[in-house]
Amino acid sequence: MLEVESGQHPTAAVLGCADSRVPVELLFDTGFGDLFVVRNAGTLSTTAAIASLEYAVAHLGVPVIVVLGHERCGAVEAALNPALTLTPSLAQLVGQLRMELINLGGHHDLDQASRHHTLNAARNLVDSSVLLTDLLRAGRLSVEAAFYNLHTTTIDWMGAVMPMRTEQFISTP
Template identity: 45%
Template sequence: MPSIRNMLNLARPRTGDIPAQRQAQVPDRGDAAWQRLEEGNRRWAVGHSSAEAARGPERRAALVDGQHPFAMVLGCADSRLPTEILFDQGLGDLFVVRTAGHALDEAVLGSIEYAVAALGVDLVVVLGHQSCGAIKAAAHTLDDGTVPDGHIRGLVERLAPDMARGRQAGITELDDLSRWHASATVDLLRQRSNIVRDASEAKGLGLVAATYELGTGLVKRAEGIKPA
């Protein structure tokens, strides 16, 4: 049976397969990737999607031998948050991981590191949203001590510390807590992953916290609220 190291080497794209700007320091590559996502989101939000051809049989066939996504998105698993659709991207453009409340665990961290180290993405986005049920459940636990049953408990326990810190900073509205949590998750990525931190500091990897507005369909950077 092959070792884990050998399996990872087999899965890793050859250096020549990754665009040159992802192999060396290019300060603005993260900004360019975020602009591409913003433009796609604005097209989709007003009903002018242009990604249909990039989701068809020809694109599917072209991706059989490998993938070269330009961005990685860690988003909430909410059914109203279809990542590739709301960013108006095609097959193979985004490497996506979704968990309720975009909670981090070892599997999620490993997936993000794979996107950064093996696939060479230009950008990592943490995407929260309005009216997040996971955020609401965690805040509810803080308010009255009610703990959900089953594995939902573990999820809430991962989210509750951010809710508590947000409350201590004077943030009370759930949607503001969602923005806070997105920013806090980006900071946690830097703290817990040497791969992510080094890529952002040395090779121009972009790190963006953002939230999705259910009513307008727009994704906006989580600016103005920063974890302490």
């Protein structure tokens, strides 16, 4: 019996882009079943992505989540180009990214915008999940942002992401 038949035992989880040029398992040189991978266009911290990663942490015991962005992301590029004609579903996805990039300072350089989005996706992941926030604060989970360079085929580690401090949510009279 193959080891993967008896259950999942990944050593890490990755939230990454659906871009076919970013093959997560190959980039991290991992074997069958070593990673719990969640992919979507633009590396978005959607409800489905958050729920999937919470499952990986709570039920599979994954101690680290990597949020992996990449160079020349088509979703981010579309968000920077308001003249594009998009299907309704793509327009919703790109609209979400466009608002995020405006809120982050309106970056117009594709790779700079993609890097900022990667960090923001990691922050959104953490700040949208009570479970992940609690585990981070307890030191039982690490969430790392990383960026893949298509030209050099290297990964730039951008650092660990921590939850917002609770006092940032408290308003003073």
